[in-house]
Amino acid sequence: KAGVTQTPRYLIKTRGQQVTLSCSPISGHRSVSWYQQTPGQGLQFLFEYFSETQRNKGNFPGRFSGRQFSNSRSEMNVSTLELGDSALYLCASSLQGNNSPLHFGNGTRLTVT
Amino acid sequence: AQKVTQAQTEISVVEKEDVTLDCVYETRDTTYYLFWYKQPPSGELVFLIRRNSFDEQNEISGRYSWNFQKSTSSFNFTITASQVVDSAVYFCALVKTSYDKVIFGPGTSLSVIP
Numbered sequence: 001k002a003g004v005t006q007t008p009r010y011l012i013k014t015r016g017q018q019v020t021l022s023c024s025p026i027s028g029h030r031s032v033s034w035y036q037q038t039p040g041q042g043l044q045f046l047f048e049y050f051s052e053t054q055r056n057k058g059n060f061p062g063r064f065s066g067r068q069f070s071n072s073r074s075e076m077n078v079s080t081l082e083l084g085d086s087a088l089y090l091c092a093s094s095l096q097g098n099n100s101p102l103h104f105g106n107g108t109r110l111t112v113t
Numbered sequence: 114a115q116k117v118t119q120a121q122t123e124i125s126v127v128e129k130e131d132v133t134l135d136c137v138y139e140t141r142d143t144t145y146y147l148f149w150y151k152q153p154p155s156g157e158l159v160f161l162i163r164r165n166s167f168d169e170q171n172e173i174s175g176r177y178s179w180n181f182q183k184s185t186s187s188f189n190f191t192i193t194a195s196q197v198v199d200s201a202v203y204f205c206a207l208v209k210t211s212y213d214k215v216i217f218g219p220g221t222s223l224s225v226i227p
Binding site: 031033035043044045048050055056058088090092096097098099100101102103104105106107 | 148155159204211213215220
């Protein structure tokens with residue numbers, strides 16, 4: 001079974017630009033969640049989708065948004081990038097949601113200059 | 114509010130030593146789930162174990178064992194006879210329901226020296 005796939009692996013953007021990250025979950029997994037990992041703040045929950053519905057959102061500004069498609073693939077978008085958005089963005093999929101074991105992708109390393 | 118504390122930021126041990134990673138959590142919920150994840154240098158978090166709040170049985174899986182104690186709100190992880198491949202950052206996590214936020218601890222970086 002293929003694991004969780006995130007694209008791209010690395011991204012360099014400048015302040016003010018926007019970015020879209022993609023995540024393909026494990027086949028059969030209906031829940032996709034996103035996390036931001038930074039040295040200072042650790043792992044922080046961004047949002048979780050289940051069957052195309054956002055069920056929860058972390059404490060991030062509205063510049064961070066996401067969506068899930070009917071095939072469970074998910075995208076997250078960050079608009080008007082700031083230097084502080086530089087981070088490793090991790091996607092995880094699971095069968096039922098966050099209280100199921102999460103299967104993580106390798107992440108997208110975003111650098112904002 | 115929910116919180117997960119991993120007081121040990123970094124631990125170094127010599128290969129074959131036993132090591133225990135501490136996890137203390139805070140929650141007012143009676144039903145919740147606890148997890149341990151491993152993040153090797155490659156960056157991908159790997160699921161190790163899940164425990165629900167009603168199951169206080171300790172668990173052993175090979176060289177790994179977990180001690181869950183509700184009385185002290187702790188869910189500690191022990192690696193027996195550590196190996197270099199155990200070098201990674203280990204995260205303890207807490208979540209209430211399937212759609213609630215996952216609260217991760219700050220992580221413990223374990224270095225196993227050959």
